[in-house]
Amino acid sequence: MASHHTMKMTMKLNRAKARTSLTNTYPHTYPHFSKHHLILVVLSAQLESSGDISPNKLVVNRPVSWCRNLVLAIALMVTCVGQADARKVSRVIIDPGHGGKDKGANRGTVYEKDLALKVAFLVEKMLKAKGMPVTMTRRSDQYISLRGRADIANRYSNAIFISIHFNAHTGTRLNGVETYYHSELGQKLAAHVHLRMLSQLQPRNGNTRQRKDLGVLKATRCPAILVECGYISNPDERKKCITSDYHQKCAQAIVDGIWAYKTYN
Ligand SMILES: [Zn+2]
Numbered sequence: 001m002a003s004h005h006t007m008k009m010t011m012k013l014n015r016a017k018a019r020t021s022l023t024n025t026y027p028h029t030y031p032h033f034s035k036h037h038l039i040l041v042v043l044s045a046q047l048e049s050s051g052d053i054s055p056n057k058l059v060v061n062r063p064v065s066w067c068r069n070l071v072l073a074i075a076l077m078v079t080c081v082g083q084a085d086a087r088k089v090s091r092v093i094i095d096p097g098h099g100g101k102d103k104g105a106n107r108g109t110v111y112e113k114d115l116a117l118k119v120a121f122l123v124e125k126m127l128k129a130k131g132m133p134v135t136m137t138r139r140s141d142q143y144i145s146l147r148g149r150a151d152i153a154n155r156y157s158n159a160i161f162i163s164i165h166f167n168a169h170t171g172t173r174l175n176g177v178e179t180y181y182h183s184e185l186g187q188k189l190a191a192h193v194h195l196r197m198l199s200q201l202q203p204r205n206g207n208t209r210q211r212k213d214l215g216v217l218k219a220t221r222c223p224a225i226l227v228e229c230g231y232i233s234n235p236d237e238r239k240k241c242i243t244s245d246y247h248q249k250c251a252q253a254i255v256d257g258i259w260a261y262k263t264y265n
Helices: 002-015 035-048 066-079 112-129 146-154 184-201 235-241 244-264
Strands: 091-096 134-136 159-167 177-181 206-210 224-231
Touching: 066 184, 091 112, 091 146, 112 134, 112 159, 112 224, 112 244, 146 159, 159 244, 177 184, 184 206, 184 224, 184 244, 224 235, 224 244
Parallel strands: 091 134, 091 159, 159 224, 177 206
Antiparallel strands: 177 224
């Protein structure tokens, strides 16, 4: 019943050439209803149900509804059915954002660069446990230029690049998780990781977006994404962002997303 409703909703969205909040990821109609398109359509519908998700607008906090969770669960299932079409991923480049003199965002004693490194170490540990080779762009509070980070990734073939960040805004109400990509390959990776971020963290808001202005994504030749794990400028979210439980969930979502991309994409 519920899945029928969801299918109807996604088909309706598809037919109606609906422009969603994911205008960059879903600007077209799809004559062939592929699995990847379905993921994006379901994700769009799921996010629309959460209200205003634009990071450029003030966000109205709404409780996470059971309906939203149900649609999300279905979207996750859809990504894991059908024929496996394995994508070759022989190395993951993990890029903890900022470092050294580049402090990134900070609020009081909470520094984005420190949180990003903590999540990155967890991602590294989990991927290594799965036998996946990993390269970290930094392992300490060290400055590396954006070009330098991309150069590390560009040394390898069949790699994917994940840049880990925490967000901040001058307003204190913005919240949620955002995942950016530059290329089409990055878009698919972003969709997989973002779905898992929504599932693990249950943020009130968040979307995936193409960003052509992020140097680190632009200069990286392999599929590359940048994950903003939460807003440290929002006092409530900051409290969560500093906990090891939250770091663990972020890392698990990133690893699960990488694995889904590698296995099913
Ligand atoms: Zn950042």
